[in-house]
Each structure stands twice: as C-alpha cells, then as structure tokens.
Amino acid sequence: MSYKNRSIVYGLYNDETELLSAVKEANKKHLKIMDVFTPFPIHGLDPLLGLEESRLHIGGFIFGSLGTLTAFLGMTWIFTKDWPQIYGGKPHWAVPAFIPITFELTVLFAAIGMVVTYYIINGLGPGVENPYIDPRITDDKFCLAFDIHEVNQAEAEALLNETGAAEVNAKTL
Amino acid sequence: MSSVVSRIREPLITGHKSYHDITEDLVSPTEKTPGPAWVIAFITSVSVFAFGLFCITWTIWHGIGTWNLNRTIGWGWDITNFVWWIGIGHAGTLISAILLLFRQKWRTGVNRAAEAMTIFAVLCAALFPGIHVGRAWVVFYFFPYPNTRGPLWPNFDSPLLWDLFAISTYFTVSLLFWYTGLVPDFATVRDRAKGFRKKIYNTLSFGWTGSAKHWQRFESLSLILAGIATPLVLSVHTIVSFDFATSVIPGWHTTIFPPYFVAGAIFSGFAMVLTLMIITRKVLNLQDYITIEHIESMNKVILVTGTIVGVAYLTELFIAWYSQYPYEQFAFFNRALGPYWWSYFGMMFCNVITPQFFWSKKLRRNIGLTFFLSIIINIGMWFERFVIIATTLARDYLPSSWSFYVPSWVEIGIFIGTMGMFFTMYLIFVRVAPVVAIAEVKTILKSSGDQYCGPNAIHTDHGHSHDDPIHSDDIQADHHGHAEDPVEDVPAAVTKVADSGEKAKKTKVSNTYVPSSRKEDSVKDDLKKIEGIGPKIEEVLNNSAISTFIDLVNTDVGRLKAILENAGNNFKQHDPTTWSSQAKLAAEGKWDELKKLQDELDGGKTKK
Numbered sequence: 061m062s063y064k065n066r067s068i069v070y071g072l073y074n075d076e077t078e079l080l081s082a083v084k085e086a087n088k089k090h091l092k093i094m095d096v097f098t099p100f101p102i103h104g105l106d107p108l109l110g111l112e113e114s115r116l117h118i119g120g121f122i123f124g125s126l127g128t129l130t131a132f133l134g135m136t137w138i139f140t141k142d143w144p145q146i147y148g149g150k151p152h153w154a155v156p157a158f159i160p161i162t163f164e165l166t167v168l169f170a171a172i173g174m175v176v177t178y179y180i181i182n183g184l185g186p187g188v189e190n191p192y193i194d195p196r197i198t199d200d201k202f203c204l205a206f207d208i209h210e211v212n213q214a215e216a217e218a219l220l221n222e223t224g225a226a227e228v229n230a231k232t233l
Numbered sequence: 234m235s236s237v238v239s240r241i242r243e244p245l246i247t248g249h250k251s252y253h254d255i256t257e258d259l260v261s262p263t264e265k266t267p268g269p270a271w272v273i274a275f276i277t278s279v280s281v282f283a284f285g286l287f288c289i290t291w292t293i294w295h296g297i298g299t300w301n302l303n304r305t306i307g308w309g310w311d312i313t314n315f316v317w318w319i320g321i322g323h324a325g326t327l328i329s330a331i332l333l334l335f336r337q338k339w340r341t342g343v344n345r346a347a348e349a350m351t352i353f354a355v356l357c358a359a360l361f362p363g364i365h366v367g368r369a370w371v372v373f374y375f376f377p378y379p380n381t382r383g384p385l386w387p388n389f390d391s392p393l394l395w396d397l398f399a400i401s402t403y404f405t406v407s408l409l410f411w412y413t414g415l416v417p418d419f420a421t422v423r424d425r426a427k428g429f430r431k432k433i434y435n436t437l438s439f440g441w442t443g444s445a446k447h448w449q450r451f452e453s454l455s456l457i458l459a460g461i462a463t464p465l466v467l468s469v470h471t472i473v474s475f476d477f478a479t480s481v482i483p484g485w486h487t488t489i490f491p492p493y494f495v496a497g498a499i500f501s502g503f504a505m506v507l508t509l510m511i512i513t514r515k516v517l518n519l520q521d522y523i524t525i526e527h528i529e530s531m532n533k534v535i536l537v538t539g540t541i542v543g544v545a546y547l548t549e550l551f552i553a554w555y556s557q558y559p560y561e562q563f564a565f566f567n568r569a570l571g572p573y574w575w576s577y578f579g580m581m582f583c584n585v586i587t588p589q590f591f592w593s594k595k596l597r598r599n600i601g602l603t604f605f606l607s608i609i610i611n612i613g614m615w616f617e618r619f620v621i622i623a624t625t626l627a628r629d630y631l632p633s634s635w636s637f638y639v640p641s642w643v644e645i646g647i648f649i650g651t652m653g654m655f656f657t658m659y660l661i662f663v664r665v666a667p668v669v670a671i672a673e674v675k676t677i678l679k680s681s682g683d684q685y686c687g688p689n690a691i692h693t694d695h696g697h698s699h700d701d702p703i704h705s706d707d708i709q710a711d712h713h714g715h716a717e718d719p720v721e722d723v724p725a726a727v728t729k730v731a732d733s734g735e736k737a738k739k740t741k742v743s744n745t746y747v748p749s750s751r752k753e754d755s756v757k758d759d760l761k762k763i764e765g766i767g768p769k770i771e772e773v774l775n776n777s778a779i780s781t782f783i784d785l786v787n788t789d790v791g792r793l794k795a796i797l798e799n800a801g802n803n804f805k806q807h808d809p810t811t812w813s814s815q816a817k818l819a820a821e822g823k824w825d826e827l828k829k830l831q832d833e834l835d836g837g838k839t840k841k
Contacts (some may be wrong), residue, residue, distance in 0.1 A: 084792070087794075088791065095445060096445040099256075099421070099838040100417075100448070100675040101451065101672075106449050107795035108791050111449055120457050131773065141499065143384070150390050163464075167406060170457075171458060175409045175458075176448055184439040187440075188438060195424035195425070198527070199253055199256045
C-alpha cells in the first residue's frame, strides 16, 4: 500500500477532533479520502474511513492451529514411530506430557506468523522507504490527504481550509 | 486503548503536556550526549559484565568443577539465579499484556521499559542453564531437529525440555511484542533526526507512516499478542515450577508450586520495575509520565502478590504438618531451623513482612520507602529460590551424603556478571529508544492528562473517553469550547469559570438543533415513523443512545453510517442520508410534510 508517485493535496490539523470532523465533512461531500496519517491510533476513525475490521486475528488463529498440529503430531510421530522409548514408565503416547510444549508452540507460531503477516501486508520492514509527507505527522500533526486524481483539487483544498486545517499543501510523493 | 475513565481517577500525565511536549520530553534523552552519571554507570556495568564473562570462560575452560556443586547439591546458585531472573522478567509481560486486556491506562507509562527489562532478564536467565549443562558448545542438542545421532530426539516428557520451549517462546514473543510497539516511536525519533542518525532510525522504524489502516492493524495485533501472551506468561513460571514439582524431592513435589511461583515471579518483577523506574524517572526527568500514581499502582500489585506468596509459604508449612509425611516435615523443619535458617528468615522477612507496609496509602506513595523496599524484595525473592533449591538438596534422604553448600568465587562472579549484563543492556536501551511509549501515552492524554482530569484540570468537561466512537460527537461539541485555549497560566479556579462560560456561549452557536419543546431524555419516540427505519434498526439506534427524533437530528450521517456498520452486515446496506431531515419534521410535529417527503422517497432513500 505504497503511495509512491501519487500527487496529493493534504491538510495538517492540530487536534484529532478537528481531523475527525473534517473526515465527516469530506464524507458528506463525497470527496474520496486517500488516507489519514496520525501520530497515534484514533478511535472512531476506522468506520468513518470505511475501513473494514482487520482480519489479522484470523491469520493468528490459523498460525496458532498450525503450531498446535506441528507440536502434537510431531511429538506423536517421534515418540510412537520414529524412536519409541520408555521414559519413567510413561506410555509412548503420553498425551498429558505433550500439552505444555503443544501450548508453547501454538503461541509461538501464532505470534511469529501474525507479526510477519502484519509487516508484509503493511509493506513495512527494515530498509523500506515510504514517501514522506511531513515529519510532524509522527509528532503532533494529524494529516488528511486526498489524491488529486480522485478529487477536485480546489474542492478538497476548500474543505481542508473550512474544517480548520493549520496548513494546506500539495505535493507529489 | 479506549475505555471510560472515572472522574475520580488521578491524572497519569502531569505538567499540562501537549502532544508536542510529549514527543519532546520522551525523545530528547536519546538525542542528548549522555551525562556523567550515565557514563559512570555504563562503565561500571560493562566492567562487571566483563568480569562475569571472564568467570563464564573460566567455567567452560576448566569445567563445571570450578563450581562448588557436589553429589547431592546438583543445583546451587546457577538455578537459583536462573529462576530469579526469569521471575523478574514476568512483570514486563504482565504490564504490557495483562494490563492491556484489563484496560489499565497506567501501563502506558511503564510498559516499554518493563518489556525491555523482561527481554534482558530472560537473556540473563537463559545463560545459566546454558552453562550449567557443562558442555555449553553442544547445548543446541536440546532442540529437536533431524540429526545424525539416530536421529535421537530430546525427551518431550521432561519438564526441563518444556522449560526450554517455554523460555524460548517467551523470549521470542516478548521481543516481537516489544519491537512492534517500538516501530512507531522509532519513526518519531527518525523524523526529528538528521544525517547518519536518521539513516539508522529509518532502518529501525521499518518505513512507518502512521496510515490509518496501519494503526488499525497495529491495535489489532497488539490486542491479540496481549491475548496470547497472557496465558504464556502464566505458563512460563508454571513450567519453571514443574522443574521442581514433578520431582520426588520432599519440599519440591508440591502442587501449590505453579500459582505460588507465578505470584512470586510477578512480585519480584514489579520490585525490579520499581527499582529501575524510580531511578530512570529521576535521571531522565520523566516524573510527569511516571507519576506517583504509577508507583502506587505498582505497589498495590506488590502488596497483592506478596501476600499471595506469604499465604503460599504458610500453606506449605501447614501441609507438611498435615500430611504426616516425615520426610516432608523434615524438609520444612530443616529449612526454618537447619543450617540455612538465615536464608529462610531472610525470605520470610523480605517477602511477607515488608510488603505489608503498602496497606498504607501514605507509604505506597512514598518514593524513598518504595525504592528501599523494592530492593529488599529483590533480595528476598532471591533467598526464596535459594531456600527451595540449596537447603532442600543439602539434606536429602541419606544423612551420609548431607553436606553444606557455599558458592565458589566463579559462581558469585557469574551472578554479579549477569547484573552487569542486565544493566549494560538497560543503559544502552535508555539511550537509543524512547523509555516511555510515545504513541501510547498520546492516546491517553485526553483522558488522563492533568489538564483534563484531576484537581488541576482546565478542561473540566472532558472527563470521559475521547476515543470512544459512540461519544465522539458530543466530545467534539465539548471540545469546541477549548480547542485553542491559551489559558494555562491563569489559576485553575478562574480558568474553570472562564472556560465554562465560554463553553456555554459556544454551545449556542454550534449547530446543535434544539427545538423549543425539547422532550425529556427518558421519552422514546417511535423511530419507525422514519422511512427506512424498521424495528431492528430502531433497536440498534436505541442501543447507541438515539431514542428520540431530536437525537436523530443531532446525529450526523457519518456517525449513523458508522453505527449501522458496526451493527453488522445486515445493516450496512441501509442509507441513513435522509433520516435526519425526516426526523426534523417529525420532531416539530409536521406530520403532513413528513408524509409528503416520504412519498418522494424510495425506501428511505432519495430517488435516483
């Protein structure tokens, strides 16, 4: 989801409440918002932007299940087929003794799988250079950006000014 | 994280900080040249660490015989230190995961440092089993992988192997959790940096932009990681306790061990967090972010877990007596009155008696006492592990093999060395990363900043959560009253009056629609009269506190859409664009006009 080479017009707001009302205003005027960049997560923004709930947790469940199966079936195979041994008089297939490792691998697989997925779908990673809008976005500015190929630039600028943006600029990323 | 904060909660961020102040205060320690205190501490830590490395090398070179372990005492300081360090790590995950699930906002002030502490403590802990096995260079044999020895596999039925899995998983998950939270903050550092520093932080921040979708996934990921880290952290010390509890040694094979070890781990972990945070907040000037309120909250956790530990000690004694099992009885008699009696009394005094001071609110908020007690607790918890391990093994079933264990200089050196290692890593951490999670602190500013809540509040109308989507509108209305307030220097009382006056004015000019015959809130209108609203949708709206026509007029389309979207797929398709204009007519009693309007509409939608 990289915004390289896109021409945008954007406004910087000083407060998240101003940003939220600006987003509502843009929705009302049917201006297509390219994205919103903020220094911290803002609650109530996702439905306004029409973002669907993240499906990361489904991925977590699948990875976790994979871990459960890997651990349990792996230990089962090793202790009953590959190298059956008797330890402390326990049966080869000592299910209760397999539970701790099964649990740990479930958690391990789910965590690694989800984190890797998270970075991949976000397009983030070591060495990634994402286009730069304004350094203050990670500090105290809330940015609302429109792609000028998707909206009428004058209209978008007017909206940003009306809704109290502290700065309105245009730029090609 | 969103939750409603009670007005009687004390502020968690003091000093009337703005978002920019937060960035400034939290990033600046990484930008300044380190002061003399840091340099001295760093040189000391590195020297101690170097001595520890020397002792480890000595152990590996000459063999495990350089330790004073013997036939009966197979575990001494090594495993004591291992359990101690692992326990210390637990507070970090508790703060970042369990308190996240419980929506405890005070976690944001300390979670970053506590998580870092977890990672460093687990590294220190992992060192001990690694060298304790004797041949450290083949320690990877523990991991199951297809090998040329058969393939010969490790024993999956053994608690020691469970421990290996638990600790490696714990370390990995903690690291991922910690780093994921660091990425947005590294981006903040990056955007202020110049030159080579910028390059480094650019790599560390993974190209973070702050896009809305990224934040959404970030929150989703944090929540799920917290959800799976919660049972994980409980499992880790449970499995550590299995190392003892599944044995047949009197004093060890105790079913109470898992909960008792977990409580003890959290207890010692919080003590270490307090020790470190009290120094850190002072040295880095973070008193506005790690407040007395934070310290008091942690002291409460210490009081609870310390008391659980105390109850566990007494339960052990009771069960030993009640079991009528002479070996078990002897084990406890020997602990309290045998040759190591001083360690038992040290443990009882430090862990059971000292935390009881924290019943007093005054003492909980006393920083000097807290600091002192946190160190006492660290010592006490070390004694606890020593009591369990060494004193039990020194007096086993056969009196002929009884002995007395004193550590050798090598064992002491390695333990001190891990302290050096821990502090070296911590000192590097405070230099390169923001010690307090910047983005997370910003999310709680409007609910827990002292300009919004508590006795010094300027924005008195701001007690409730700003980040709850359902309330976002009335907050916005509230907020217009003080969006650009410059009044920080005016005494609080005066400001309050001025502010509320101004607010009243603003409320009038804002576009909130209030007809003259405003109905009571308790009265419900039949929203089904609006074309497009059926009984199901009416219910959804009522649940979102929209029960009258007036409520509907005052709710804008974006929010209505959001409500419908949150209600599920069946509601998504409905278009609420005209509801407000219909409701306005209904509220004014203009039924004929409403009828006319509805005739023009098609299922509540404008005809195309």
